[in-house]
Amino acid sequence: MDIVSVDIGGTHSRFAIAEVEGGRVVALGDPITLKTAEYASLQTAWQMFEKKLDRPAPRAAAIAVASPVTGDIIRLTNNPWVIRPSLIPERLGVDRYTIINDFGAIGHAVAQLPAGAFDHLCGPDVPLPPQGVTTVCGPGTGLGVAQVFKTGGSYHVLPTEGGHMDYAPLDDIEDALLKRLRRTFNRVSAERICAGPGIVAIYEMLAEMEGRPVRTRDDKAIWTEALEGTDPIALAALDRFCLALGATAGDLALAHGANGVVIGGGLGLRIKDRLLRSGFGHRFVAKGRFQSMMSGIPVKLITHPQPGLFGAAAAFAQEHTA
Numbered sequence: 192m193d194i195v196s197v198d199i200g201g202t203h204s205r206f207a208i209a210e211v212e213g214g215r216v217v218a219l220g221d222p223i224t225l226k227t228a229e230y231a232s233l234q235t236a237w238q239m240f241e242k243k244l245d246r247p248a249p250r251a252a253a254i255a256v257a258s259p260v261t262g263d264i265i266r267l268t269n270n271p272w273v274i275r276p277s278l279i280p281e282r283l284g285v286d287r288y289t290i291i292n293d294f295g296a297i298g299h300a301v302a303q304l305p306a307g308a309f310d311h312l313c314g315p316d317v318p319l320p321p322q323g324v325t326t327v328c329g330p331g332t333g334l335g336v337a338q339v340f341k342t343g344g345s346y347h348v349l350p351t352e353g354g355h356m357d358y359a360p361l362d363d364i365e366d367a368l369l370k371r372l373r374r375t376f377n378r379v380s381a382e383r384i385c386a387g388p389g390i391v392a393i394y395e396m397l398a399e400m401e402g403r404p405v406r407t408r409d410d411k412a413i414w415t416e417a418l419e420g421t422d423p424i425a426l427a428a429l430d431r432f433c434l435a436l437g438a439t440a441g442d443l444a445l446a447h448g449a450n451g452v453v454i455g456g457g458l459g460l461r462i463k464d465r466l467l468r469s470g471f472g473h474r475f476v477a478k479g480r481f482q483s484m485m486s487g488i489p490v491k492l493i494t495h496p497q498p499g500l501f502g503a504a505a506a507f508a509q510e511h512t513a
Contacts, residue, residue: 201332329456
């Protein structure tokens with residue numbers, strides 16, 4: 192059957208037609224991407240998608256949202272939209288739907304995509320284990336986290352809000368970063384550093400440390416200069432970002448009892464080459480008495496261009512067509 196797959200993030204909302212059968216995704220069409228800030232609600236964005244589709248949308252929807260999926264009202268974490276699940280059939284004109292946390296959707300993608308959809312980052316260069324827990328995390332507008340538990344040829348996805356665990360600095364520079372962030376936030380979570388906007392705080396702290404003028408910059412400008420290598424402070428901030436992400440991914444793997452880790456998120460794919468050349472892998476395994484155990488965990492990067500859309504469709508397929 193055909194369904195509409197939707198991936199709602201803090202910055203963009205993506206829509207595509209997916210074909211699902213027998214609990215799995217058979218095909219995923221080309222995505223239509225809309226800027227969330229330009230639409231008042233999911234309903235108005237859906238209407239624009241239908242307009243661009245130029246035909247009535249299928250009467251089934253798989254919706255991934257960057258927020259916990261609990262209760263009668265879903266308030267997106269980095270997005271002003273409010274979604275009321277009970278009104279989805281009426282507002283979107285669908286008969287069946289699945290709504291899932293965005294990194295829960297990534298977890299479904301990790302479970303259903305073939306081995307060729309992943310690149311090796313660190314640890315043993317072997318496929319993800321077919322049994323046990325895979326930690327899924329990744330930077331975007333926020334820091335998404337989920338677990339995939341695989342057993343007996345089936346799998347279960349556990350969405351989490353692990354990106355909001357406390358940030359743990361590991362050297363003097365990170366101590367200074369935490370101190371700077373505490374001027375604004377009483378509690379500093381990992382997401383404040385290991386998500387796209389976090390590079391601003393890292394950049395400003397490094398500039399301040401060197402006695403340079405601290406210019407007010409948005410994260411997009413700093414990311415551009417870092418990836419192009421045109422600003423040495425931006426480049427240093429990117430290196431620091433990779434270190435922090437490696438440490439956080441390792442902490443999550445420890446907490447989850449994972450035997451595999453997948454880095455997702457649109458930003459993860461953008462910084463793939465930098466992750467491979469950075470201290471990401473060293474920080475991932477640097478867990479004291481558990482360093483040997485951590486060294487045995489394969490860490491992959493998901494390379495599918497639309498894992499959120501694929502995963503949302505996979506979640507619908509598992510719920511409605513398995």
